[in-house]
Amino acid sequence: MDELRLDGNAAAGPLGEVFSFEVTTAEYACRGCGRAGRLGEAMVYDVRDLGIIIRCPGCDYALIRLAPNRDRYLVDLGGTSYLTTG
Numbered sequence: 001m002d003e004l005r006l007d008g009n010a011a012a013g014p015l016g017e018v019f020s021f022e023v024t025t026a027e028y029a030c031r032g033c034g035r036a037g038r039l040g041e042a043m044v045y046d047v048r049d050l051g052i053i054i055r056c057p058g059c060d061y062a063l064i065r066l067a068p069n070r071d072r073y074l075v076d077l078g079g080t081s082y083l084t085t086g
């Protein structure tokens with residue numbers, strides 16, 4: 001799989017298509033380890049042609065998955081206990 005690791009600010013573009021709040025300052029809590037932080041500080045993996053995966057910098061758990069699907073996005077927030085607006 002061809003993937004590119006980026007910092008959390010790289011999520012601003014794709015997630016900005018879905019959410020109307022400032023994504024990089026939005027706060028999350030990780031279901032994997034309980035860590036809370038800002039999405040802008042998380043790790044973003046851009047998987048070519050499949051979308052992005054945002055991973056917890058504490059435990060590498062997949063916090064958010066976002067995949068383009070025709071003219072829509074599929075967003076999986078299952079790795080987060082919560083997500084607050086930025």
Ligand SMILES: [Zn+2]
Nearest residue numbers: 030033056059
């Ligand atoms: Zn974690």
